Amino acid sequence: MVFYYRQGEVPKKRHTVFMKQDKLLREEVFGLNGFSGRFSLLYHLNPPTRIAKLGEWKNNVLEEWKDAGYRHHKLSTSKLRKSNDPFLDRIALIFNNDVILSYVKIDEGETKLFYRNADFDEVYYVHEGEITFKSVFGEMELSQGDYLVIPRGTTYKFDFKKSSELFIIEGKQIEIPKSYRNDYGQLIEGSFYYNRDIKLPVLKTFDEKGEYTLVIKTIQGYQSLTLDSNPFDVIGWDGYLYPFALSVYDLEPITGKLHQPPTVYTTFTANNFVICTFVPRLFDYHPQSIPISYYHDNVDADEIIFYSSGQFMSRRGISKGDITIHRGGHVHGPQPGAVESSLNKRSTYNDEVAIMVETQKRVKLTSYAKEVDDPSYPLSWYT
Known part of the structure; x- marks a missing residue:
């Protein structure tokens, strides 16, 4: 996102000692483009680097339809099978080096895995369904007509309240058009939507030990990791980089x-x-x-x-x-x-x-x- 947002508890000064109940919290700089792009600062109860076990690597190179020719196409998503997982089992239909367009039909229930896309920002468009999006930044309730924009590198999962269908767009630098924004990140008069139309995450902190599987996606495939604490252990964060949602009905x-x-x-x-x-x-x-x-x-x-x-x-x-x-x-x-x-x-x-x-x-x-x-x-x- 392009305006400052803050949730939970953060110290007065960044990069300083921050204690909670005699425990030193761990600061994470979550940012794009090295240290020169947008970023947020997150404060974890546990070091976010801890990996209890390294899981399997799974290749995922997209198989091209070689003889598609060069013509117009119409694809019927109604004919697609259901997916077992919105991240690992999404059905990619269209792609190039800049974008991947996929579709998912998924039954109700909470995903067991945690997800992180290392290479691409993601936009989930909710074609049908009701979903709770859960992330290291907090939670948002989503319904039909919502865009969910997730910056690359975000750790998240879903709770599908009912069977849902999602159109998914992956790419780099997915953001609000610069032509809509003034120098302060405020959406100007005449833009397609306004700041108050944007849904923002509400922080929920989980201080839990156990085994939690995180899957990191790259262009080439998926790497699974086992963590010994819930990755949603953030007690506070602030900055300019975080997931958000926007309804088409507010445009x-x-x-x-x-x-x-x-x-x-x-x-x-x-x-x-x-x-x-x-x-x-x-x-x-x-x-x-x-x-x-x-x-x-x-x-x-x-x-x-x-x-x-x-x-x-x-x-x-x-x-x-x-x-x-x-x-x-x-x-x-x-x-x-x-x-x-x-x-x-x-x-x-x-x-x-x-x-x-x-x-x-x-x-x-x-x-x-x-x-x-x-x-x-x-x-x-x-x-």
């Missing part, structure tokens, strides 16, 4: 006299991609405006859209949970008849929500994507 869509480009719905920026959110909104107010999207070819970008809810005016044959991939170099836009039917309409459907990930480098599809791909989708503009 404030920007409209104009004529059709606005998707960039006005940018929700988060990242290294070589952006995350945008399409939410219910009024259409343009020029008397002759065409409210629906124009045909377009963003030659240098690949466009991935996850359809979360509602009926989308520009597309037929799209179901809740579908993912489309529109390739740069191929023109795409409204299907036949969509432009005509949109004329004189004043707004989108009330429950229309979609998540767009637009990449600056070409994406690849995995073997899992092949299993749920609709090969006829590129012809959907013909009839």
Whole structure:
């Protein structure tokens, strides 16, 4: 995050002796980009370096769908199997060196493992479900329509209150757009959302001994470790780096006299991609405006859209949970008849929500994507 936040007990001065009940607490500097990026200071009851046992290493190199060709795709997440774990068993569908897009269907219950992604920030979009997110920074309650943004290196776990489905985005430097922020980190007038829309973790401290399994993920695979104390033993922290959540239902869509480009719905920026959110909104107010999207070819970008809810005016044959991939170099836009039917309409459907990930480098599809791909989708503009 980009503004200062504090939870629990912290000493008056950093890097000084801090005692609690005659016990010396252990300070951790949790930061990005060496010692020059955003960071937070956490105060542990136990040294966060203690490893009781080194577990197994598991390779996890993504298997590419080599003969996917270069065309548009539609993937049906409804056809995916359930996952046994949201971290180890998430189903990766789309990727390149900058981003991995995955999907998870998971039953209710609390995860036994603790997780930490060492290489990528993570965004979990709650497509369906109710979840308690638990982390070294504290807890947050999540529900349908919430984005959960987790900085890389964060230790966390989940308690799924009911069966849930999650669209997951992994990448570097996922953050609130700089264009929305003033020099102090405050979100400016005219931005897509405001500071008070952001959900922040509430600290809960666990002073427990036992065996706790932590799994650390890298681009290449997973390393498991056994700890002898609960890693959520922080009694206080402060700083500018921590997980947060944002509901799509709190977003404030920007409209104009004529059709606005998707960039006005940018929700988060990242290294070589952006995350945008399409939410219910009024259409343009020029008397002759065409409210629906124009045909377009963003030659240098690949466009991935996850359809979360509602009926989308520009597309037929799209179901809740579908993912489309529109390739740069191929023109795409409204299907036949969509432009005509949109004329004189004043707004989108009330429950229309979609998540767009637009990449600056070409994406690849995995073997899992092949299993749920609709090969006829590129012809959907013909009839």
